[in-house]
Amino acid sequence: MAKKVDYCILIGRFQVFHLNHKAIVDTALEQAEKVIILLGSANRPRSIKNPFTKNERQLMIESVYANTPDSKRLIVSGISDYLYNDQKWALEVQNIVDNLIENDGKDPDEVTIGITGNRDDHSSWYLNMFPQWEHITPKLLEGKIKDIHATDIREILFTKETTDSRKLMQPLVPKEIFRYLEEFKNTHEFLQLAGEYGYIKDYKKSWAKAPYPVTFVTVDAVVIQSGHILLIKRRAAPGKGLYAMPGGFLDQNETIEDGMLRELHEETKIKVPVPVLRGNIRARKVYDNVERSMRGRTITNAFLIELPSGELPRIKGSDDAEKAIWLPISDLKAENMFEDHYDIITNMLGRI
Numbered sequence: 001m002a003k004k005v006d007y008c009i010l011i012g013r014f015q016v017f018h019l020n021h022k023a024i025v026d027t028a029l030e031q032a033e034k035v036i037i038l039l040g041s042a043n044r045p046r047s048i049k050n051p052f053t054k055n056e057r058q059l060m061i062e063s064v065y066a067n068t069p070d071s072k073r074l075i076v077s078g079i080s081d082y083l084y085n086d087q088k089w090a091l092e093v094q095n096i097v098d099n100l101i102e103n104d105g106k107d108p109d110e111v112t113i114g115i116t117g118n119r120d121d122h123s124s125w126y127l128n129m130f131p132q133w134e135h136i137t138p139k140l141l142e143g144k145i146k147d148i149h150a151t152d153i154r155e156i157l158f159t160k161e162t163t164d165s166r167k168l169m170q171p172l173v174p175k176e177i178f179r180y181l182e183e184f185k186n187t188h189e190f191l192q193l194a195g196e197y198g199y200i201k202d203y204k205k206s207w208a209k210a211p212y213p214v215t216f217v218t219v220d221a222v223v224i225q226s227g228h229i230l231l232i233k234r235r236a237a238p239g240k241g242l243y244a245m246p247g248g249f250l251d252q253n254e255t256i257e258d259g260m261l262r263e264l265h266e267e268t269k270i271k272v273p274v275p276v277l278r279g280n281i282r283a284r285k286v287y288d289n290v291e292r293s294m295r296g297r298t299i300t301n302a303f304l305i306e307l308p309s310g311e312l313p314r315i316k317g318s319d320d321a322e323k324a325i326w327l328p329i330s331d332l333k334a335e336n337m338f339e340d341h342y343d344i345i346t347n348m349l350g351r352i
Contacts, residue, residue, distance in 0.1 A: 005114040008032035013040040016153045018173045024138040028116050031136050034073045042078025043334040048197045054078040063176040083289050083343040090129045158197035199237040200294050218300040219260035220247030222348050225307035229329050232267050232321035239338035256301045268324040269316040282306045292340045304348045
């Protein structure tokens with residue numbers, strides 16, 4: 001049977017790869033000579049939203065097709081997140097697809113390309129970012145299983161007792177994925193994530209009786225000097241052990257700027273007078289990606305403080321910070337950063 005396109009693109013986090021995901025891949029395999037799967041959030045640390053690394057997800061997906069003729073028709077790669085720059089994200093997708101096709105021995109300008117995905121999914125906005133590629137409608141599963149969501153599977157994974165989780169997960173994922181999840185539950189990484197999941201659940205429960213959905217307001221400081229940035233290492237969940245900007249929740253009796261300066265001092269004990277910090281504020285910006293925090297709807301106000309070149313001020317981690325460090329800006333890595341802090345920093349520093 002002749003294929004509709006040479007390559008079909010499928011983009012997703014696949015945290016966890018379930019049977020509806022497989023149905024979409026199978027549709028792509030029916031319609032294309034080869035299928036390119038781009039794994040989103042490839043540059044993120046483990047979290048309850050992204051429990052598996054890019055390499056682990058690639059191995060899981062490849063294991064599903066390992067003993068089939070289709071295994072040689074799958075090309076799997078990763079794609080980084082750019083939460084505050086959709087155009088840069090789209091450009092990276094285009095460049096990665098071109099490179100993968102060239103590595104496959106073809107000219108990207110001489111092949112036909114399609115893209116597939118479930119338009120009913122809330123995260124399917126990206127399908128409209130690539131009008132140059134033909135959209136291929138996937139054949140989704142019918143019945144109750146049609147409404148599988150990876151979020152629900154993660155909840156089963158992190159909250160249900162072993163017997164219950166086996167009973168609930170097994171009908172939702174390919175058998176190869178089920179075996180992987182069972183093995184994952186015996187790891188240190190799983191125990192840490194399960195603890196964090198419990199923390200987030202209890203945190204949200206404490207606000208459940210509010211008369212309306214709660215929106216939190218936070219403040220963050222992007223402090224740079226002499227090619228370095230001031231970061232703290234988080235002492236507790238969520239994101240224990242990850243690096244973050246100094247910051248926290250706004251008090252009721254302070255302005256946003258005062259709140260930022262208070263949090264900066266509380267967490268880093270930076271040896272710079274407040275008037276000097278205030279006088280070196282170069283920019284202020286609001287960051288409000290709706291999924292930026294697992295704790296709930298959180299809008300942060302970030303301030304860029306650029307101190308004059310010279311010896312780096314003394315700092316000491318305190319309050320919610322295990323430690324404070326001056327990190328060379330070139331050493332910033334998204335996989336070590338909490339929530340969207342890498343995106344905020346790079347956006348404020350103009351690395352776009």
